[in-house]
Each structure stands twice: as structure tokens, then as C-alpha cells.
Amino acid sequence: RKEVEQDPGPFNVPEGATVAFNCTYSNSASQSFFWYRQDCRKEPKLLMSVYSSGNEDGRFTAQLNRASQYISLLIRDSKLSDSATYLCVVTTSGTYKYIFGTGTRLKVLA
């Protein structure tokens, strides 16, 4: 079983739609969680951290469910520019090993 698993997609949604992705992790000792965004043929860039109580950044909401060992990303009012691959990232306490999921592709359609 992979340490971090994501549905590869693609998720094809119309502009203005709300879309949500989940990511599951296998290590219960995982401590920190992030969402990265990667555009085609570019490097991954941090989108947002995920806090235990959930957090919001504009149209983006991230949540953590430790009991079920998953994190989620919700995008409201999708824009064409949101089209990208979204990578879930997990780290374990006492290590700087950032474990990346394989990503979920999102295509926002006009």
C-alpha cells in the first residue's frame, strides 16, 4: 500500500463548479499535511498547509480527518486557471521526509 494515495482523475468540471479531492495516508504518526499545486511541465508549488481544525484560503478549503487518515481540498467557484495537478503531501514527526501523493488532475472547462 502506498503511503499517500490520491485519485489520479482527471476531474473535469465546468467553470464556477465546486470540486473536492481526498487524499488518504497510511502512517498514523503523520504530523504535517500540505497541498501542492503543479502546473503542466512546471515544478510543484505550495498551495496551502492543512491544519487540524481545517483552514480556508479564499476559494480553497483544506480539512484533516485524523481518525480516518485523510485530508481533503475543496475548491469553490472553479476558475480556468485552477486547472492543474494537486499533490497531497505528508510528513512524519522527527523527519524531513515529505511524502508526495501522485496527484489529482483537475481540468476546469469553459
Next chain:
Amino acid sequence: DAGVIQSPRHEVTEMGQEVTLRCKPISGHDYLFWYRQTMMRGLELLIYFNNNVPIDDSGMPEDRFSAKMPNASFSTLKIQPSEPRDSAVYFCASSSGLRIPYFGPGTRLLVL
């Protein structure tokens, strides 16, 4: 501010040749990571350094791969001899302490 710098950006080589990838981390960052990304396996951590010292190289696939960090502003990832299955995008990333890593633009490697 300059981000992480990688060179070359693209590399095409023939099987059996030596390949050297280079990275200059963000100034002041004390952690440096080498990742490999493929369609099948996603982004995999190969090795990371703290203050120029290799901390965890468990992700290095084989003895054909080696990485060095002779000083705080330079690191290399070497593949010798290269094989077609090494074709991938290789990313270098750096971070400061507990903060999240910032990635360089990557090196696209194609081994024929």
C-alpha cells in the same frame, strides 16, 4: 530573490553515459532534497541533506546513483551508467529548518 536553480534544464543522453545534474539551493536554506518524478511513480524522494551532510539516502534506487553537497550552495546528483528507465524529471528542493521545501524548475532527463 533567486529561487532554487537547476542545470541543465534538459538532458538527452545515450544509455551507459554519465549524467550529472546540478542544483543551487536558496541562500540560507539548510536542507536540500533531490526528487524524481515519473508518470507511474509520481514524486519520489531520493536523498536529502542537512547542512551539507546526507541524512537519508534510502530513496536512491541503485548504486548507479550518487549525490554530493560539497558546500551550502551546490549539490550534484550523478547517474553512472545511465539507463533508459532513469528517464524522468529530477527536482531539487531546499528549505529552511522546519519550513516547507521550495522546488527548482527541474531537469528533464531522457536516456535513449
